Amino acid sequence: MISSDFRTNRAQFSWSELSAYQDRWVAFSSDGRRVIASGETLEYLEEQLASIGADPQRVVLEWIAGPEDDGAHAGAELF
Amino acid sequence: MLLFPYLDEPLVGPPPPSLPAAATVRWRPLAPITIIGPTGLARDFARAVLDPAADDTVFPIDTAARIAVRLRPDTGHRIRWRGQLHPLRFGDVELLLTDDLTVCRWPAVVGFSPAPIRYPLLGQNGCLEFFNARFLGVDRQAELAINQSFPGTET
16 A cells, blocks of 8 residues: 555656656655655566566556657547 | 645756746645555655656556556557657555645556656556645645545545
8 A cells, every 4th residue: 555655755756857767667665755666567667676676566557658658648549 | 634735846958938037946746655566665756747647657667667557458548748658557555645744545447658757757547546635826735535436545
């Protein structure tokens, strides 16, 4: 479950700090203080977590938007 | 009642005419979601989109295997994402939403797709059908209150 610490600390990251992860999935630590791993796909990210011995149930996953994501249409693009 | 302040996403390049000229971010109704498989394995996503126009609740297909979801037989349903059709399989999970004050957890049938969706979609089936939702534009906040069809627990 995502904690209040995560929300608080994740919000402290600026987008410029996260720009290195554009167009990638990242795994934040459960307290939101740091990025533990990243990958172009969730599958690759999980492999990265496994390779460093991180518990994937103790991280929080997020896609970091890149240029291709500028503008979301969500349901309008579905079905 | 669950309250989710809209979250910002960076604008890439100049803002469109629909936004103020000085805008550097978009504000979206995004909420953190936990998806829990039948054995208790779980994954936390920081940002899922509350989307009343999405028919189903959809997660990346990789998540299904990671939390040991047994997918139901293929029903032939598909999801169109950025012009392309992708398979959509369904499975039984539990979902958990919390805003730190309230925790809502309920069983749901959700979709899983290899479509490169950037956020899990919290659509009608499996999620928003169980809530009365308000999107407060000026406050940039979404409110979710469970309704009489909510099948889970609120603590």
